[in-house]
Amino acid sequence: MKLKNKLAGYLEYCKFRKELDEKTLKAYRIDLKQYFNFVSCDEPDKEKIEEYITELHKKYKQKTVKRKIATLKAYYNYLEEEEIINDNPFRRIKVKFKENVTLPRIIPREEIEQLLNFMYNRLDENDNSVYKYRLRDVVVVEMLFATGARVYEISNIREDSIDLNSGLIRIMGKGGKERYVQISNSSLLAMMKKYFVENRTEIKESGYFFVNNRGNRYTKQSIRLMLKKYTKQAGIERNITPHMFRHSFATYLIEEGVDVSCVQQILGHSSIKTTQIYIHVAAKKQAEILREMHPRNNMKIAGAA
Missing domain, CATH: 1.10.150 (DNA polymerase; domain 1)
Known part of the structure; x- marks a missing residue:
């Protein structure tokens, strides 16, 4: 055979x-x-x-x-x-693996804030010809951080997958598995509505929520290039990729005490083992905080080593 x-x-x-x-x-x-x-x-x-x-x-x-x-x-x-x-x-056949754990790279909170501030400030510039595209880019970056979605998932969001009233988004993940993520930030939801109004015709014709200047789907490669451009313009030296927003989303939620199984569901991981890597990242940050901020480190104790 x-x-x-x-x-x-x-x-x-x-x-x-x-x-x-x-x-x-x-x-x-x-x-x-x-x-x-x-x-x-x-x-x-x-x-x-x-x-x-x-x-x-x-x-x-x-x-x-x-x-x-x-x-x-x-x-x-x-x-x-x-x-x-x-x-x-x-x-x-039994195969055993001993892998080195590579912790995911995250974006410092202050750099996310720096990038978004720069992008929002660009919206105020008097250039109506590019306003709607800058608005789109702001919403894309905001959604990468707000949802933890993969870049291709953001690129492939359909117009009918978003409820702009409730902020509920249907995301198609790996293997055609769908999940729902809620936009909970009212400012972001308002920006999404503004973007939709500015690009309504192109969105309706293409069927995709994010469109380029030709009225076609905004591709994942275009999103990567866009992010690289704005990062450089904002004066951020770190090479920020779309997937780093996903890592940052998960890590910061766990740092805030969100249960790992809840993060798993939002990210669309089939196994909780995949999500648990972010616990290690959060623990690393916790160790840094305790090392730098714990009052015991500044106490002078007689006889202590």
Whole structure:
């Protein structure tokens, strides 16, 4: 049985049944082709698979190795569920990972405030030809921080996914999973209404809430470039990316005492383990505060080390 010939069916299953996005499908395709090119046979035995896994560890970082092996496991699980194979070799292969925890980069609160102040001040400049686009950019950056949404999720928000009266937004996440996020800041909601009024025609015609100067969807790449431009103009040296707003959103909520499961739901994480990384970031900040601000550090105690 030629297992690699089942790839097309599997990818079709992932696209239409699991509703995975194109980026994920592309990664699956690359990982599986790489695997079959290495094993150079249709039904590799346990030893050959172990050899491939060893080769992955030699070439890639742990995070990449973990993803590639997860792709293979998912593929063999599919073959087993479809009764294409009787024996799933990955049930006899144990893989352990020891990953270095990389804490997400966040934006200091004062720099977020600096950036937004600069962008709002630009709205007051007398240039009506660009007002509605500057207004759009303000709302985009505000929403990145207000919702913790990914940049492609912001880019793909449909006009009918936003209730400008209640501030409730439907966001389409990974795998076509939808979630709802509430805009709770009245000032931001007022700005969203202003933006909509200024761009109503283009929004209605495109169907997307955020549009460019040609009336098309405001792409994630355009958002990245926009953010880079304003950051530089605001005099901020840090390289701020849209995803850093997501990290900052989660970290600051946890610092304020919001339950991690609530943050998980807002971010759209399928596993709470993914969200728990922000606890480490918040704990790091807490340690800095206690080290700098705790009164015990300024006390002179006789006999203390």
